[in-house]
Amino acid sequence: MTTVRPVAExxxxxxxxxxxxxxxxTVATFDxxxxxxxxxRAKAAAITGTGSPFLVAEEDGAVLGYAYATRYRPKPAYRHTLEDSVYLAPEATGRGLGRLLLxxxxxAARLAGARQxxxxxxxxxxxxxSLRLHAAFGFTEAGRLRGVGFKHGRWIDTTLLQLDLGS
Structure with a gap:
């Protein structure tokens, strides 16, 4: 059985x-x-220290994936908008864990005060x-930025998706 819970050290x-x-x-991240x-450790403390969620999916004592939400941008007016990140262990993809985490x-993001x-x-x-996963939860495409990243010898686009969590 898979359990979703807050991240621990x-x-x-x-x-x-x-x-x-x-x-x-991959090019899933621009790092x-x-x-x-x-x-x-510092990132997890910063995320949870602001009241934002950082969750892991655990099965039989093994962490198979995680998801967190951070401030979308650092300027104060963005304080009610969070950006999600979901990553699964390569051996755990295709099993519905992304859906479980998201x-x-x-x-949890709504409880943390996020509106978007x-x-x-x-x-x-x-x-x-990833696009299908987000669409399944009602995210809609808000735009596409073409060729904004360069990694592994190629230019990478980003698709911006948005979910209105209500006011």
């Missing part, structure tokens, strides 16, 4: 490993160097699963 090695895969092997466990993250939830989906063809 003991989860950070798995979070670090999962994200490192996406940094080195080019995987953050260290200490950097993840399904828990959305109400934004997703910035990067890709050059392999992002279809």
């Amino acid at each position: 003991a989860d950070l090695p798995a979070v670090t490993r999962i994200y490192a895969h996406y940094v080195t092997e 080019e160097t995987p953050p260290s466990r200490d950097e993840w 399904g828990e993250l959305i109400p 939830l934004v997703a910035v989906v990067a890709g050059s063809g392999e992002e279809a699963a």
Whole structure:
């Protein structure tokens, strides 16, 4: 059975490993160097310290994915808009864990005071699963930024998605 729960210190090695895969092997993130466990520790503390959600999906004691919501932009007027991130261990994709995580993250973001939830989906063809996942929860396309990132020798677009969480 898979459990979704808040991130804990003991989860950070798995979070670090999962994200490192996406940094080195994909264009799902524009990071080019995987953050260290200490950097993840600081990031998790910063996210949860603002009251924003950081969740993990755990099965049989193993973290198979995580999702969090952070401020969309740092300026004060954006304080009611959060941006979601969902990452799954490569061996755990296609099992509905993304849906499980995002399904828990959305109400947690609402409880954290978010009025809008934004997703910035990067890709050059392999992002279809992320787009479908967000669409299943009612996210709509708000725009596309073409060629805004350069990684692994190619220019990458981002698709902006938005979900109105109500006032």
